[in-house]
Every structure is written in structure tokens, then in C-alpha cells.
Amino acid sequence: MKRSAQPLVAAAVLAVGVAGVFAILAMRPTPEERPQVKRAPLVEVMSVEPGPYEFVVRAHGTVVPRREGDLVPQVSGSVQWVSPALASGGFFGEGEPLLRIDPADAEVAVESARASVARAQSEAQRARRELSRQRTLAQRSVASQTNLDDALNAERVAAASLREAEARRVQAERDLSRTEIKAPYAGRVRSADIDVGEFVARGTSVAKIYAVDFAEVRLPIPDSDLGFLDLPLGGGPGGGEADGPRVLLRAQFGGEEQMWEGRVVRTEGEIDPRSRMVHVVAEVEDPYGRQLASAGSGSSTPLAAGLFVEADIYGRRVERASELPRIAVRDDATVFVVNEDNVVRERPIEILRTQSDRVIVGGGLRAGERVAVGLSEVVVDGMTVRPLAVDPQSRAPMDANQ
Known part of the structure; x- marks a missing residue:
């Protein structure tokens, strides 16, 4: 009898538990319904400040002497x-x-040549006197025409022998001076x-x-970048070497980055048909600092021959331009501008130059306008956003307007 009652007790306990759960659920408070608030998308923006801009073309090359031999x-x-x-x-x-x-052999040759000159001078004087005597006799009809012709020929031969002897003397003296070799x-x-x-x-x-008076660097420039530089495409600069574009060279030397300044002095005669490159030649004066050292002004880091350098060639200037990250510019040459009401507006711009990570904009933007440089969500024209100001260089947040 006791065993048959145990299932009934378990069932009763289970029923009481279920009833208790339902009672608790029935007595819980109803949650208050709140309207769903959709937040505006977050947009990174940077403020543009148009101003004067100088184009810079970067190239690489190896330092070589201007003259060698x-x-x-x-x-x-x-x-x-x-x-x-x-x-x-x-x-x-x-x-x-x-x-x-x-110089012993050369000195002997000089003495021999000088003796030959003295002998030739004596023979020439004798031949001139004989010619003068034969002319006098011919005027008196004493000497024959044959004797006069022989005297004239002898005088000319003696004069030629003298010139030859003098030439040999000059050559011998030159050879003597050449026994000492001097730096050109x-x-x-x-x-x-x-x-x-x-x-x-x-x-x-x-x-x-x-030579160490100047060093040269041969720099390859893509033909697409030629429009940003005032290069002497016809050869050397028309107004002299100082008229060429300024070049700043950089290289690691002695464990530190060193810099040297020079000028583009000429372009090579043709464009490489395979690479589409134009080679320009930059020149740096006094690459080893010898003139500074002789003037007592200290010494600069030498721009040694064979050093591989990076070159920044400074080109044309424009009066008004802005620099934007390339991610801010859309494929159709437009950007998103965030106005005072935090509303996005699409704006066409004038692109002056496109590089790997940035774009130079000539027109279409005003000073102080905020340009979207980073989108966390899909944004379209006319949408209200939450702008987040960032540093245009590092894109680190500067200030938030949320």
C-alpha cells in the first residue's frame, strides 16, 4: 500500500510547483513600452583650409660624380x-x-732639341746672307740666274729646318713638363x-x-608627373643652373637620416619607351663639404658617390588648393560635405593630382568646410549624421559633436 501511494505524492508536488510558476508569471508587472530611437550614423570629418600649395614629385637615384676619368x-x-x-x-x-x-731622358731630349735649334739658326743666317749676296751680284749682272735660284732655295730650306728644330724643342720641353703629372x-x-x-x-x-666640386643624381620621373614640374625639357635651364627646380635629397648615413639640397640642371634627351620615364639630373654643389672645411665653417655630411638617395623635386605652385585623404574622394570626383546642420551634401570638386594616399583639390571647397573622410555606415546626400572631427594626418579623433 505504501509503494502505490508514492507516485500520487510526486504528481501532487509537481502539480503544486507548476501552479506556483503560473501564479508568479501572472503577477509580474507589464514592461513599459518605449518608442525606438534611431541614432544618426557616425561620420569622421576634417576641416579644409585651402591655401598656397607646391607640388612635389618623389624619385630615387644613385649619386655619381659630375666628372670622372x-x-x-x-x-x-x-x-x-x-x-x-x-x-x-x-x-x-x-x-x-x-x-x-x-726626367733624365726628357732633359737630354730638351738639350738635344735646343742644340738643333742653334744649329738651324746658324744655317738660316748663313743662307740669308748668301741670298742677299747673290741678289746684289745679279743686280750688277755678275751672278747667273741659276746661282740666285740656288741661294733662294737654300734660304727657304734653312728657314724650314729652323721651324722644324723649334717645333722639336717645344715638344721636348712639353715632354719634360709632363714628367710631373698634376691633377686636372x-x-x-x-x-x-x-x-x-x-x-x-x-x-x-x-x-x-x-671630381668633388659637384655630385649628380639621375632621377627617373613618370611622364604623367611632368606637368607638375618646371623642367628644362629642351636641355639645360634657359637662365642658368640656378633656375632649375629645387631638389631635397635624403638618405640614411651613419645611422641617421641626412639631407642635402640641390637643383635640377638638365633633362636627358628622350623618354624611355618601355617605362615611360624621363630622366632628370640633379646637381649638388660641394658634396664632400671641402669648401666649408677650407673656409673654417665646419664640415657637412658627405654626399658620397654610390649612395642611394630619395629625392623630393619641388615643382609648380598654385595659389589655392586643399589636401584630402584619398578615401574621402569618390570615383565620380565628388565628396561629402557636412554642413552646419550636420546634414551631408554631395559636392563636385576639381582634382589637381591623385597620389597613392591623398588627393590635391583645386576647387569646389571653401575654407572651414567639413569633409567626410570616414563612413561607418552607408550615407547618402541629405542624411543627418553625427560628425566626429579627426586629425587629417593621423585620422585620430579630435572632438566629437554627437
Whole structure:
């Protein structure tokens, strides 16, 4: 009897529990219904301030000397002296002696040539006197025409021999002066392969040198960027080198970023048919700071040959332009402007230049207007938004108007 009563008790407990749940649900308060509020979409905006703008075209290139060549002796002989500067990396001034060849043979040749000149001068004087005597005799009808012709021929031969002897003397003296090799310009030694006691032959290179008065950088420019620069497309600048566009060069040197300033001095003669690039040549004066050091003004970081640099070429200026992030400009050359009532309005603009991350706008925007640069939702013309001011450089929030 006890076992048959247990299911009835469990059922009764369960029924009481269910009834209690329904009672609690029936007594709960009804929630108050509130109207749903739809918030305006959040839009990042930046304030535009049109002003003067200078176009800059960026390029890369390698530094090379303006002039370089081989140091070649013009006479043969044994090396008698080598300048300490004639070593790899050595600097030298214009006209500075770099190498001396034993002048003994050249001195002998000079003395021999001078003796030949003296002999030729004596022969020429004798021939002139004989010609004068034969002319006098011919006027008296004492000498024959044949004798006069022979005297005239002898005088001309003697004069020619004198000129030849003088030319040989000049050549011998020039060869003597060439036994001392002087620097053709202020420069630096790239490499040298010569030492005292070695025999050098005429026309054999003994060193490679380059000038240090100017350095050049060959910069490739896309033809699409030519319109932003005042380049001397016909060759060199018409008014002189100072008229070329300003160039700022940058490179990592000595663990730090270094900068040098120069000018574009010329363009190369043709456009590369494959890359569509025009190569311009920028020039930097005194790349090693030698003139500053000699003037006691300290020394600048050297713009060494072979250094790879980044170049900013400064071009044309416009009186009024604005710079926007590229994300702010739509494909149809329009932007979204947020007015004083926080309403979005579509505005056409004049695009002057498009770059990888920014756009230069010439017209269509007024000073102080807010341009949408970041959309969290789909926005259309006439929509009310919540503008969030951002820094145009970092796009970090500056102030919110929510």
C-alpha cells in the first residue's frame, strides 16, 4: 500500500510547483513600452583650409660624380715620386702634383732639341746672307740666274729646318713638363695602381679619379608627373643652373637620416619607351663639404658617390588648393560635405593630382568646410549624421559633436 501511494505524492508536488510558476508569471508587472530611437550614423570629418600649395614629385637615384676619368701619363719612364693623396679615397686639389716620372731622358731630349735649334739658326743666317749676296751680284749682272735660284732655295730650306728644330724643342720641353703629372681638377681617387720604382708606359692608366666640386643624381620621373614640374625639357635651364627646380635629397648615413639640397640642371634627351620615364639630373654643389672645411665653417655630411638617395623635386605652385585623404574622394570626383546642420551634401570638386594616399583639390571647397573622410555606415546626400572631427594626418579623433 505504501509503494502505490508514492507516485500520487510526486504528481501532487509537481502539480503544486507548476501552479506556483503560473501564479508568479501572472503577477509580474507589464514592461513599459518605449518608442525606438534611431541614432544618426557616425561620420569622421576634417576641416579644409585651402591655401598656397607646391607640388612635389618623389624619385630615387644613385649619386655619381659630375666628372670622372683615368689618370694617364703622357710620357714613359720610371716612377720617381708618388703623392700620398694618390691612394684609394685620397683627396687632391686642382693643379696638385700627383706623380713624378724620372726626367733624365726628357732633359737630354730638351738639350738635344735646343742644340738643333742653334744649329738651324746658324744655317738660316748663313743662307740669308748668301741670298742677299747673290741678289746684289745679279743686280750688277755678275751672278747667273741659276746661282740666285740656288741661294733662294737654300734660304727657304734653312728657314724650314729652323721651324722644324723649334717645333722639336717645344715638344721636348712639353715632354719634360709632363714628367710631373698634376691633377686636372679638385677630386678624389677611386682607385690607384702605381708605386715608386715602377715603369709606366705612355697612355697607360695609373689611377681612376673623379671630381668633388659637384655630385649628380639621375632621377627617373613618370611622364604623367611632368606637368607638375618646371623642367628644362629642351636641355639645360634657359637662365642658368640656378633656375632649375629645387631638389631635397635624403638618405640614411651613419645611422641617421641626412639631407642635402640641390637643383635640377638638365633633362636627358628622350623618354624611355618601355617605362615611360624621363630622366632628370640633379646637381649638388660641394658634396664632400671641402669648401666649408677650407673656409673654417665646419664640415657637412658627405654626399658620397654610390649612395642611394630619395629625392623630393619641388615643382609648380598654385595659389589655392586643399589636401584630402584619398578615401574621402569618390570615383565620380565628388565628396561629402557636412554642413552646419550636420546634414551631408554631395559636392563636385576639381582634382589637381591623385597620389597613392591623398588627393590635391583645386576647387569646389571653401575654407572651414567639413569633409567626410570616414563612413561607418552607408550615407547618402541629405542624411543627418553625427560628425566626429579627426586629425587629417593621423585620422585620430579630435572632438566629437554627437
